Amino acid sequence: MAELKEILVIGGTGAQGMPVVKALAESGRYRVRVLTRSPESSRAQEIAALQNVTLIQGAQDNQQDLHRAFQGVYGAWVNTDGFTLGEKNELYYGFRAYEIARAEGVQHYVWANIEYALKIADWNEKYHCGHMDAKGRIGEFILAQGQEGMKSSLLSTGPYMEMLMDGMFVPKEQPDGSFWWVNPAKAGKIPLISLQDVGVYSLWLFDNPSESAGLNLEVTTDDVSFTDIARIFTEVTGKQGVHKSVSFEQYAPLAEPYPGAFVNWGLGPNAVRDESTMTWRDNFSAWWHYWGDGITRPRDLGLLDRIHPGRIKSLAEWMRRVSYDGRPRSVLKLVEDWNKKYSDKAVTYGQGD
Ligand SMILES: NC(=O)c1ccc[n+]([C@@H]2O[C@H](COP(=O)([O-])OP(=O)(O)OC[C@H]3O[C@@H](n4cnc5c(N)ncnc54)[C@H](OP(=O)(O)O)[C@@H]3O)[C@@H](O)[C@H]2O)c1
Structure with a gap:
């Protein structure tokens, strides 16, 4: 059997990351390495019990840990946690995570994005929402680096239906x-996303790099x-x-x-x-x-139906x-x-x- 490609998942014990770990591991096409501060937590243990999943202890906001985590993997799915880091630290470590992934030779980087509210609202400070804007800025930075050397994709979610x-x-x-x-x-209509489907979209991004490289996939349920x-x-x-x-x-x-x-x-x-x-x-x-x-902005439902007909x-x-x-x-x-x-x-x- 061919060697499975390994994907590092950052935030893999979280609400958004757990369905991603499951979808990747259960596909039979990937091994998954999950960065967590607490390998002994019940969520970490739950995913570690899945086939093809291993844990690596470390923090998102530690550059040595990031180097160790990215070392040797084919791909990465990265959801930094703005609610523990805060906007400024999320920006710093979001940029650094991308840079370190490149330094370590990662081939496909998926950033769990949120839309850049302040920019979409034409820079009206009333809409400066730190946990959205930090991710949105990093998402723009990532796509601006182009697709030479390392492919990148954004998975943009609105608020979870959960x-x-x-x-x-x-x-x-x-x-x-x-x-x-x-x-x-x-x-206003809010584009709620069911977490059950986030895993399927993420798997598609890794499975289809020729289409997903450079793509900002904006999902909704x-x-x-x-x-x-x-x-x-x-x-x-x-x-x-x-x-x-x-x-x-x-x-x-x-x-x-x-x-x-x-x-x-x-x-x-x-x-x-x-x-x-x-x-x-x-x-x-x-x-x-x-x-x-x-x-x-409206999402492209035709694209979502094509990617995930059973969504x-x-x-x-x-x-x-x-x-x-x-x-x-x-x-x-x-x-x-x-x-x-x-x-x-x-x-x-x-x-x-
Ligand atoms: N709530 C929503 O509707 C929504 C929608 C879209 C995006 N988001 C974004 O999703 C992010 C939060 O993720 P979540 O919703 O999955 O939350 P969650 O269920 O609370 O999970 C938080 C995750 O972040 C990890 N984490 C936190 N600090 C860390 C650190 N210093 N080092 C390593 N891992 C750390 C946790 O891992 P360990 O504890 O195992 O280390 C856990 O996997 C936020 O940035 C938020 O803006 C939320």
């Missing part, structure tokens, strides 16, 4: 059995507003869904992980930060404005497949880790009282 279970989009169950989404969303989400929830579950739009100022105290949190809140309130570190409020005010004002095509289909019931479930490793460490200060995103 955020309806964990994170910003979880509704609050009311005593009368209805589910309320109370947030600053406006009429369904473009929906919050009025749509509440309506579809009612249609699928029979439970009443309500969307109540409130100002960001009314919403923020209910939603921020803890009062005065920074965007890299997972490091705790006392981590060293400087004036470049956005507060959770500034970052997510820009985020809600960006999606609510409908600034994002989940609607929010309703996703809700049925995952038996969505409006109640929280664990999706993000960051939130899971935080809640284990600080069980007395668990993040509830407005679910608690």
Whole structure:
């Protein structure tokens, strides 16, 4: 049997990276090396139990670890974590990861991108969202280096559909059995992506370098507003869904992980930060404005259908497949880790009282 090509996955224990590790490993065409700070974590152990997956201990924000991680692999799928690094460190290590991959002779680099909100919004600072813009800038830098020597592709995702279970989009169950989404969303349609399909798109990028080199693959499952989400929830579950739009100022105290949190809140309130570190409020005010004002560009659904004919095509289909019931479930490793460490200060995103 031919030797399998090896792919380094950075962020492979995370919500987005786990389906990528599974899709690559289960294809039978790749071996996967996953960089993690904690090989003993339950998520790391879950993927290490798969055939063709190995773990390598190290941090995204350590250049020696990055050299070791990229050494000898054919390809790389890289999702740095803006919510632990913050915008400035994500920029630095995002650029360095690309440079180090080139130095180590990697042949195909896939960057888990987010659209460059500030640029698409014509540089209006109201839309400066640090966790989007850091990735978007790095994505532009990567494609600007061309395809000689190392091929590169961007996989651009919007918010995960799974955020309806964990994170910003979880509704609050009311005593009368209805589910309320109370947030600053406006009429803008948000291109939600089901994480189940991210693995398939990533595998396609590695399998088809002649088409994927230089490509920014912008994926979506369904473009929906919050009025749509509440309506579809009612249609699928029979439970009443309500969307109540409130100002960001009314919403923020209910939603921020803890009062005065920074965007890299997972490091705790006392981590060293400087004036470049956005507060959770500034970052997510820009985020809600960006999606609510409908600034994002349409995705090429024809291309997505061709790449993945069996893709989940609607929010309703996703809700049925995952038996969505409006109640929280664990999706993000960051939130899971935080809640284990600080069980007395668990993040509830407005679910608690
Ligand atoms: N939430 C959304 O809707 C959404 C949508 C698109 C993009 N994103 C982006 O996705 C990124 C977060 O990934 P995720 O959603 O998969 O979150 P997650 O479930 O919380 O996972 C975070 C991942 O980052 C890894 N990580 C964090 N700091 C690290 C470090 N210093 N060194 C090595 N690994 C580190 C973790 O690995 P270990 O703990 O094992 O080391 C884990 O694999 C963010 O940049 C976010 O902007 C999120």
